[in-house]
Amino acid sequence: MSTVQIFSRLIKLVFPLTVYMICAILMGVAGFLCAIFIPVLSSMALVSLLGYQTLLSVHIIIILLFVCALLRGILRYAEQACNHYIAFKLLARIRDQVFGALRKLCPAKLEVKDKGSLISLITSDIELLEVFYAHTISPICIAFITSLVCVSIQVQFGWIYGLYSLFAYIVVGVVLPVLISKQSRQIGVEYRKEAANLNSYVLESMRGLKESMQYMDTNRRLEGLNKQTSSLAKREKKLKYFQAKTISLTNFCVVLLSLGLCLIHLYLNSSMDSMIVSSVLQISSFGPVIALANLGSTLSQTIGAGQRVISLLDETPMVEEVNNGKETDFKMVDVSSVDFAYEEEQILKDMNLSIQENEVIGIQGKSGSGKSTLLKLLMRFWDVSKGNILVDDLNIQSLNTSNLRKNEGYVTQETILFHDTIENNIRVAKENASEEEIQSACKKANIHEYIQSLPNGYKTMVEELGSSLSGGERQRIGLARMFLHDAKLVLLDEPTSNLDSLNEGVILKSIYEERKDKTIIFVSHRESTLSHCDRIIHMESERVS
Template structure:
């Protein structure tokens, strides 16, 4: 119930939907009820129990207005009696048929108008849920994505939201319409016969209890089904990303085995869910028919023994009306069963939305001023959960200088670089830019001062132009081409079939590694940041590409403050300072020559690379 109420919050503002839907629903129900209550005069005419010779049995005086069901019944009977007196039974039959047609038309018209409101409500709710989920995903820290499977996140943002739309949002109409319908029908039934209606109220709750038990089991199976589907999407994502490795290792049977295992499990769970869900509708129908049969036996005996106030035509109408109570009751039971899968999906979506980002702006966060002097890391420590990664880092980077971070893998180089643009916040100590603690300023204003070029070129399935001008929507063609020239990318772009408007494929798959990296550098050049972070920007390239990319990086680093992470120590020999990290601590620092003379870890790493 808590999940359902949370999902309802996304329907705000309710004033746009609920009043109109309620009005249309009530009018549709009223005219729907009128269709069935008109059976009494229709049957009276057909059975010959009312006619011109039965004037005494008709209402001959126009009733005074009162807001009650009795007034409307007497008012109709008065006009019905006038028609019988003036036009006879055939005229009365035509009159009732015309009224029924008009009533059915109005009933269905208001049902249609209600469905239009529901359509708008459904689109509104799903749009807001999808927006909230995607927004929260973009706000979460990088560590969150390391701990979560990408396939599971994709399932939550696509399949789960679709499931919420299909089962939860669609049942919002049932929550309003069907209870009103049931109440309206029972009001009419009570006015017709209190004794018979009380008899039905004893039998109906039994089916409700049994259906609730089925729904509880359905929710448990639905939860397992969604988890299994997320595993399938994870396998598909890994297959598409690693298809080259799969083929190289002849691993198609292995990956197919993993896929089939999850696929079979999901199919089995879906069968179990379908069996339980499909049981609710026929079971409720069987219980409904059982109740109607009991009502026929009980009420029929009363009518036959003349112990009931109902006439034969009234009893038939009562049975027809009661059978219509089963329609909304059946709809509610079916909705109650179907909603379980949606509630499971709703829980999974809300879990993402409720995840608090670890890197957030303070309520009074300001915009970081222009960078003028230095970056300072002061007693900085950081860890992923209980695992420490950096310990008591103290480092000063003067404006315009290049600082290189080197050391064995796992030493904390990339983590230290990630702290500067606030991808993470330190667990202890502070990072200062010109004396300002970056946690006191908005993350956006901090990252505006920083350009990042990583080992893996992150490109998008778009044109070359749009990849270079990423998030700089006002960039002109001349600016993009100038950035590409500085990055040594203009020549290969000019040779492309459509130049700067060439589509580069998923993650830039139509380009070579060197070309992708030069586009990433061109993107950073266009941003024109005063601070650069280069994380293994040339380590994955061949010699020719590395030379071109290194020239592009040299152009990029001119007059900028740079933090360079490198495994190839030959690329950072001219850095103003080299910082050697081991097991999260700074063990050496100095220039290339000084560190070689010192004969420590840096000299050992350099010697190992020369030998190799």
């Protein structure tokens, strides 16, 4: 994606806030003109003291100097307030769009997506766009308008001075930023990638810290961390080099171009008062275009961040949600000649399975045989590569997503808990559930007594428990969600893997008691878990036998 395409996509988001942008530009122009006229008025006072005739008296000039100084502060504050209001409003909107995109992409692509890179994108990459919205769009407009005003004033001294000023502004405000941006863009993109890689590595190292310590692998992880940090530091050093190069080159051009205007005045034998005022105007008016010149290097990271954000927003979901499809009661499920592969890795091939209403099916098989994948296909987290999954003779791809989620309950080995109360963590499964319903579900999952023993009971915050929640307790909260959801098709992926035999027995009893109006599919290696199933299916690599 080209820089122009990235900028055009980002600018489109500003349209709803056009009024604020216009206010920022107008106040920015007025503020810079006040700043420019402070030295210009001072030069006019000097010229007047030297005996030359000026349009304004010294007393009027002094009053105007105070007015310009006061307005400069007020207008600068107002301009920045408008720019940052626009920036933070748009960052909130972009975050909303990013999370909306993630919701559509989830869970198919997110299961294989680099978590650290994703965290970097939704945090630092989006924050970097603040540079674009607060310090790029309005400064460009401000520099353009302010330069035109200054050129029109220089024309009053002579058309050649106005033409030269226009040339100087184009060199500093257009030519230099474009040249620097072209040279540094690739480094900015690479820097964002390196930062994402480092985030991924740190996140992975934190999650696996216990394992690293157990197997004395910390030195290797530390070496990897140092290597990643060193690589990122090299990228940052190059970026800093370009920033220093930009500042040095810009200041050199400003001095050189200002000196050039003085030489033109001397060559054309201009009067001393005209030369002084015109030269001071030229030197003091470079502020807006210098701000643009400095953007050349800082925007390189912004371009990289914008490219990553836009790429995520443009990703096509592997599974499209259905809103105007069909509805069904989820009585029978038929898996017919199904193939499925993760990219190039074949997981299921020509798989056939018929599941009758209120049937309890157990699934066994070696790791990698596709047991969990089958459940995810039934949940339609992915679409099959070939074949069909039919629910009551309707293709699962034609069913409304809301109907699918309502009638299917899915319990995995790993239960994710949110930073909220235990009650609200369970209520995720049914938003309007009463306290009685939640407690009933927890009793079936054999977690009610444990929750009651906590100081705040169901109102206990999960983060207050910290690591004191065992894997079994987390899994029982996940099972409580399943009982509360009360779906007709229940998919259980190793639901008792973290439980002892006593808890397993209580929970299995609760599950089997509800079999009269549910269809249940167990994936488990435990014979005790599958002992009451109507039939057990053994999955080998790539097929059902």
